[in-house]
Amino acid sequence: MSEVRKGPDEADESQCDSGIESLRSLRSLPEPTPAPASRPSDGGGPQTWTHPPGTAKEPQEKEDADGERADSTYGSSSLTEPLVLLGGLEAEDPAPRSPLPPMGALSPQQLEALTYISEDGDTLVHLAVIHEAPAVLLCCLALLPQEVLDIQNNLYQTALHLAVHLDQPGAVRALVMKGASRVLQDRHGDTALHVACQRQHLACARCLLEGQPEPGRGPSHSLDLQLQNWQGLTCLHIATLQRNQPLMELLLQNGADIDTQEGTSGKTALHLAVETQEQGLVQFLIQSGARVDARMLNGCTPLHLAAGRGLMGISSTLCQAGADSLLRNVEDETPQDLAEEVRGIYSALFSKASHTHSRDRCCH
Known part of the structure; x- marks a missing residue:
């Protein structure tokens, strides 16, 4: 063939x-040939x-x-x-x-x-x-x-x-x-x-x-729930990115490792949940036993990601679960440093907006 x-x-x-x-x-399969219409059946077979x-x-x-x-x-x-x-x-x-x-x-x-x-x-x-x-x-x-x-x-x-x-x-x-x-x-x-x-x-x-x-x-093909696709994602990573908690629960119940790192940057499911900005998923993973201070390849914890994005609610949830706000990544930054930097940016933007608004009022 x-x-x-x-x-x-x-x-x-x-x-x-x-x-x-x-x-x-x-x-x-060879080319099909139509059977003659008058061909008798072989005993009803x-x-x-x-x-x-x-x-x-x-x-x-x-x-x-x-x-x-x-x-x-x-x-x-x-x-x-x-x-x-x-x-x-x-x-x-x-x-x-x-x-x-x-x-x-x-x-x-x-x-x-x-x-x-x-x-x-x-x-x-x-x-x-x-x-x-x-x-x-x-x-x-x-x-x-x-x-x-x-x-x-x-x-x-x-x-x-x-x-x-x-x-x-x-x-x-x-x-x-x-x-x-x-x-x-x-x-x-x-x-x-x-x-x-x-x-x-x-x-x-x-x-x-x-x-x-x-x-x-034949023998049962055991499932490797830590197996990654060519993007470095396990099934739990994909379910987390899809924000599908029932799927996440099913995978964890059947042996998926909650702290497995994806293959490109070393994020765990908790890092990915922070990036989805879904506080419910973050709480679910913490309650399921996820390590709150798991590190990516660059040393960032989930709290680094939350603080750097200005996600105050998720940052508070992580801190209440015991996340360390003084851990440093490879850039020597703590989550606290990133939070202050974000607050500084927000403050600068707010000040600039207030100044523009005051100037406009004076002009009128």
């Missing part, structure tokens, strides 16, 4: 596994999979608000209608334990369809998620080898990434139960859980954190 073509803006191979190795035993006439679609891509591809180049009708023949299932939410035909009951063409790879690197599992076809997804999960679930497309997204991206907790739960990896990273270095935090999909995050593969589907 020829290698999957890479996009020009993808991460290099050293950043994440492309999943190409798992394709070596799979065959590409599954029908041969064929493209129905007139369902060919022009290449078509959809993008969501942040520019990530969320569709393939194939119309959904050419995917879901014929593949319902594999099981005839109609489910709102994939149920991995539903009865399915045994592997031997499938025709060669149906097996070829299940191992199809699109020009975008999408497997049928990706496409079932993209087109919100739970019956097709259910068939794939029951019939395909576990390693196929972890194949990454040309954007290094697994089907699990896409299920989270499109807020499909039922599909996320089904994929996790069937052993899909939760640690693979896409071209941005994001795991499926990073994506859940960025898009604030709490139900999907819960499925990823609490779900476990069923017996016989």
Whole structure:
């Protein structure tokens, strides 16, 4: 099989596994040939999979608000209608334990369809998620080898990434139960859980954190909640920047380190909460055990950031929690120095404004 073509803006191979190795035993899908209308059925068994006439679609891509591809180049009708023949299932939410035909009951063409790879690197599992076809997804999960679930497309997204991206907790739960990896990273270095935090999909995050593969589907992929994406952010950092306290609580309950530093400047979640100027988040993190005097790479504590921004309420909250106002950063500045500097700037601006106002009154 020829290698999957890479996009020009993808991460290099050293950043994440492309999943190409798992394709070596799979065959590409040949050009479909319509089955004769008069062909008899073999004893009532599954029908041969064929493209129905007139369902060919022009290449078509959809993008969501942040520019990530969320569709393939194939119309959904050419995917879901014929593949319902594999099981005839109609489910709102994939149920991995539903009865399915045994592997031997499938025709060669149906097996070829299940191992199809699109020009975008999408497997049928990706496409079932993209087109919100739970019956097709259910068939794939029951019939395909576990390693196929972890194949990454040309954007290094697994089907699990896409299920989270499109807020499909039922599909996320089904994929996790069937052993899909939760640690693979896409071209941005994001795991499926990073994506859940960025898009604030709490139900999907819960499925990823609490779900476990069923017996016989391989070892559990332990989640590293301290894993950083290419921007140096853990899931807790992202949830904090999104000001999403329920997500933060969920991550901390499942073992996220509250004092982990992000990879660019060494900020902890408490530093980031100060930068959001959300006093409630600051109080929540302090109550959850965050170190109030945690230092960035430049020596700044959360109190340095609050004082330097003139955030008097947050500065007071930090001081009440025991923050040291005399700690010095690499510039030899204390939070107290920064607060006085800010007050001096405000005082100068206020004095200048008062002087201008008095002059205007004299002129009139």
